[in-house]
Amino acid sequence: MTIPTLLLSPYRRLLTRLSRVPSPQLLHSSLPTLHPRDALPNSFGHHCSKRVLLSDGFRRTLCIRATLKDHTEGLSDKEQRFVDRLYMGLVQGQRACLAEAITLVESTHTRKKELAQVLLQRVLAHQRERELQNHGKPFTFRVGLSGPPGAGKSTFIECFGKMLTERGHRLSVLAVDPSSCTSGGSLLGDKTRMTELSRDMNAYIRPSPTSGTLGGVTRTTNEAIVLCEGGGYDIILIETVGVGQSEFAVADMVDMFVLLLPPAGGDELQGIKRGIIEMADLVVITKSDGDLVVPARRIQAEYVSALKLLRRRSEVWRPKVIRISARSGEGITEMWDIMREFQHRMLASGELAAKRQTQHKVWMWNLIQENVLEHFKTHPSIREQIPLMEREVLSGALSPGRAADLLLKAFKSRH
Numbered sequence: 001m002t003i004p005t006l007l008l009s010p011y012r013r014l015l016t017r018l019s020r021v022p023s024p025q026l027l028h029s030s031l032p033t034l035h036p037r038d039a040l041p042n043s044f045g046h047h048c049s050k051r052v053l054l055s056d057g058f059r060r061t062l063c064i065r066a067t068l069k070d071h072t073e074g075l076s077d078k079e080q081r082f083v084d085r086l087y088m089g090l091v092q093g094q095r096a097c098l099a100e101a102i103t104l105v106e107s108t109h110t111r112k113k114e115l116a117q118v119l120l121q122r123v124l125a126h127q128r129e130r131e132l133q134n135h136g137k138p139f140t141f142r143v144g145l146s147g148p149p150g151a152g153k154s155t156f157i158e159c160f161g162k163m164l165t166e167r168g169h170r171l172s173v174l175a176v177d178p179s180s181c182t183s184g185g186s187l188l189g190d191k192t193r194m195t196e197l198s199r200d201m202n203a204y205i206r207p208s209p210t211s212g213t214l215g216g217v218t219r220t221t222n223e224a225i226v227l228c229e230g231g232g233y234d235i236i237l238i239e240t241v242g243v244g245q246s247e248f249a250v251a252d253m254v255d256m257f258v259l260l261l262p263p264a265g266g267d268e269l270q271g272i273k274r275g276i277i278e279m280a281d282l283v284v285i286t287k288s289d290g291d292l293v294v295p296a297r298r299i300q301a302e303y304v305s306a307l308k309l310l311r312r313r314s315e316v317w318r319p320k321v322i323r324i325s326a327r328s329g330e331g332i333t334e335m336w337d338i339m340r341e342f343q344h345r346m347l348a349s350g351e352l353a354a355k356r357q358t359q360h361k362v363w364m365w366n367l368i369q370e371n372v373l374e375h376f377k378t379h380p381s382i383r384e385q386i387p388l389m390e391r392e393v394l395s396g397a398l399s400p401g402r403a404a405d406l407l408l409k410a411f412k413s414r415h
Helices: 009-018 024-030 079-093 096-104 109-135 153-166 221-230 268-273 277-279 292-310 332-349 351-378 380-394 400-413
Strands: 047-055 059-067 141-147 169-179 203-209 233-238 255-262 282-285 320-323
Touching: 009 268, 024 268, 047 255, 079 096, 079 221, 096 109, 096 153, 096 203, 096 221, 096 351, 109 221, 109 292, 153 169, 153 233, 169 221, 221 233, 221 351, 255 277, 255 332, 277 292, 282 292, 282 332, 292 320, 320 332, 332 351, 351 380
Parallel strands: 141 233, 141 255, 169 203, 169 233, 255 282, 282 320
Antiparallel strands: 047 059
């Protein structure tokens, strides 16, 4: 399969026209030579990228300056009005448009996925322009919350969120709910456990199903974060499903990763064994009230000792361990002060900007893996062979590795 056929339809028509230029000399005479620094996006959403196309035996290097108009070229008038309505409502802070936009990016329909990418491109360009006006510093703070089931994540968000909205912040909570392995459904009942916060007009709570995605997040969590930021929410909390020792995909999406642990979360050795503890910027021992104060203090001391043995991931920040009680409110204000200190240090050192750039690259490769796998499964020649190979594996006639090799060879031979 050639490169142009893998591109989304809004870009395909533009590249097709450019590939009809009669000669490489004409291309180089009509397009100026650009310095590599010009390849960076500017505040108006322009992108300059070099692409190599094979056409009529010539290898042509094109420098394409794609504007927002190019991204919307393949849309009908109705689709254009739909995207414009969502975008304008989103940047004006309309909650209904934000909810509709997140529903759009969560859709698996092919055309709706293309519309979602057009909308996301406009929102990202808008955010880039705002950040450039703010000397390149982001306006938002993304926080990931993870921990085992029963750690008190939803109760903590209720108490923590009310404190933030009272201080004038606008809070968005992306609550990820596990999907059933048998029926595929989700309860999506996180709002029922945040009754006070769900009625707050400065807070927006959006439950979403995992739909089989590993790592405690959804397939479109990154997109939902961007849309919430475009809607004017300055603090984004991502509550993951209850995770085990290694499911911490949310750490690749946020500025700060907070691990919530109940007082009976294991001893010091268990803390060292957890792969997730290495990713935490802040470890919070919850339910530190009543009879659990003494166990919470003991667990805090054990995790402080465990963190000393781990390699530091940041030059300016060492992970801390604190105790809180969402029921009494003890430690909530101090926790927010620590989180603000983390944000200021990471911004001043430039690590936060570098972290977000790396996360965009991870986001891109995650989408590539997802789309390539979907393309593989739905390819006409492969789709017919998959049931046959599955039967061979189930009967023991073929090993799983051999069956996978045969399918991949058949897929490569068709391209």
